[in-house]
Amino acid sequence: MWLSFFTPDLFASAIRMATPLALAAIGGTICERSGVVNIALEGMMLVGAFFGVVVTLATNNVLLGVGAAIVAGVLLSAIHAFASVTLRMDQVVSGTALNILALGLTGFLMEVIYGHPGATNGIQHIIGPVFNFPTGGTGVLATIWTWIDQIVFSYTPIVYLAIIIAIVAQWAMFHTRWGLRLRALGEHPRAADTVGIRVQAGRYSAVLISGALAGLAGANLTLEQVGVYSDNMTSGRGFIALAANIFGRWTPAGSYLASLLFGFAEALEIRMQSFQSVIHVPVQFFLALPYVLVVIVLAGFMGRAVGPAAVGKPYEKE
């Protein structure tokens, strides 16, 4: 039984599930490092998922769909940036408002465009895996190859892109001018101001980047994983991403690895559901698993988490 439980595609599925979490989490990391709390990742992911499908259905071009998802995320984040950086609104309030707006807007447009609530039609071709190597055969070598193929070569483009983004962002945060200034902004914006860094511009760009990444996460969900959009389909992933950012201690690589943990829980949840006949536990238990894991990890294992000192505080001169 354990052999058929821990198959290579369980791990592959973990990486797939981790991808939208990781993209949004890295966005959250960048945003919070600049000093702006972003609890609107959920909403940004949702509009990304929705507009990705809408544009793909309308143009039959999935690349345009991905572009639309990113643009939608960026536009929503622009509102967040304006509210929290320019208007110096409370960032949690702004984020909450945007989550509600995203939910309402997608539901409303669903009715307007498709005339019914629930789910859209499926897109014609979801984005397929990048590589397609032949598998099969018997023997040890074939088994090893199957594992490698599944775990390394079975993914769609955004999954690989997310890994690249995690590595590049991690490197950039600690080796580039952009990264140094970003870290200074969230830690002590006034100090950054006194050395001539534009605090507001820096925060704007960080919030917009987080919107783009969350939008891309939405595209991954609909255009690479599911193929349709259904109401509120992100179902809290934006918040799990926020937790992954914290668990990853506000670093891109850490965010990715933490997302991997939560992604694994999701993969496990799905796998266990198919073993329900053997394990005899109510399905709700499995569904709750990733969320329970988040609570356990954040409350129990992580120890003291210290975020950027000035996160959540609007910057005012004088």
Place this chain on the structure above:
Amino acid sequence: MPILELRDITKIFPGVRANDGVSLRLERGEIVALLGENGAGKSTLMNVVYGLMAPDGGEVFVDGAQVHIKTPRDAIALGIGMVHQHFMLVQTLTVTENIILGHEPSRFGVIDLVSARSKVSDLSTRYGLKVDPDERVADLSVGMQQRVEILKALFQGARILILDEPTAVLTPQEVRELFGVVRSLVAEGLSVVLITHKLDEVMGVADRVVVMRDGRVVGETTPAETDQVGLARMMVGRDVVLSVDKAPSKPGETVLEVRDLAVLDDRRLEALRCISLVVRAGEVVGIAGVDGNGQRELVEAIVGLRKPTSGSISLRGKDITHAAPHATIHAGVSHVPEDRQRRGLVLEFDLAENLVLGDQSDAPYASAGIMHGRVIDETARERIADYDVRTPSIRVLAGNLSGGNQQKLVLAREMGRDPDLLVAAQPTRGLDVGAIEFVHRRILAERDSGKAILLVSMELDEIMSLSDRILVMYEGRVAAELSSEEADAERIGYFMTGGSNKDGAPLQKPATTVAEGGAS
């Protein structure tokens, strides 16, 4: 032609004219000292020059040409550098990162850390500002942070250097080094505006002195034309007694007893090694020592901010070794922390709120969990008047007070609580001469009314003029205990730097009666 000239600068805050038509001139290669009482408007004026505050009127000229400085970027581009009264360093970044921030040497956006580090170490050797380029700023002493701030300004290419109370947090040794650096900078053609409350420093380094009061320039002089008493009179507008007279102490029962205390510092190294001391009612015990010899950890352990690893602390016989900070407050301990912004105040709270911190849930300020605004406000007004905190109202946020007035606010709260034991770390940091006189008298009055006072200070003069007994700390131990009669700067200095009374190293003045204190 002056390198920097200010004409009629005016800056108005709600309820205060912080600068009221201020004019100032700085020649090339000159050191101008800017003096004035707490709240006179010195920092405000310099913040205007540095582009951090927009003036409501006036003009600024650099090299004879009028300039419009709207942001620090503009100021830096004009060659103006500023070391702020409250440091502007990012604690989580390294020394090098802080220095290059905003002016990073980089190729295609990638920081060239090798060249950054070598530029930093070039500057640091050239001006004798020793720093470890890879250390995190959070782990540095304030003196080190000060150096980082100056290096940062130099790295940005400053020709005009503004130093806002650079010596308030330095040890006497560091002050000497700093002024050595400042002189070598001036020799290289830099011009310096120095804000300070220490009149001996002014007499020592300044070429010219400008004095402000209530937002205006009230006088200008040179060290040759005046002396410290004259400067103090110009600043405060009355004669200031620069030394205090105190009656002999009449110590009573033991209030604080620390026995065999061992404490770890932030890096988990032993900061206190089996230290024992006693403070009795009606006496001031002064702790002298070079910064970083365990004074901070001793204070934090007593007030409940740091857990001792062994030993005990008791207050009037009651054990408070593991008491939380609020419990020590209730037990009768007041604490003036060395860093007013980090530990003393909530900068986003107004003055009345800050003045009841620690007592906010007790009578008469609250009952049954409800705070009594009117009582709080009344007490706040009284204390603000009592301690001469310069502010238009009690609704002002603490962060908007001038540095010295923030310090007075902390003192007003902690001394106003009527404690059994007052633990005061650097109580006069950043205060003007008039305010220092006031605080010193106040501390002695508390002593005479039977309070026990533990005073930690880097100002040897302060320690010597207030203390009845002086403990010199060295490497986490009490190196010597001296009575106020036998203490002089030389002898304290000897023990501060590791001299001991056991190995018979010759003192310049032979020790007569050195109590065995704590070399145990």
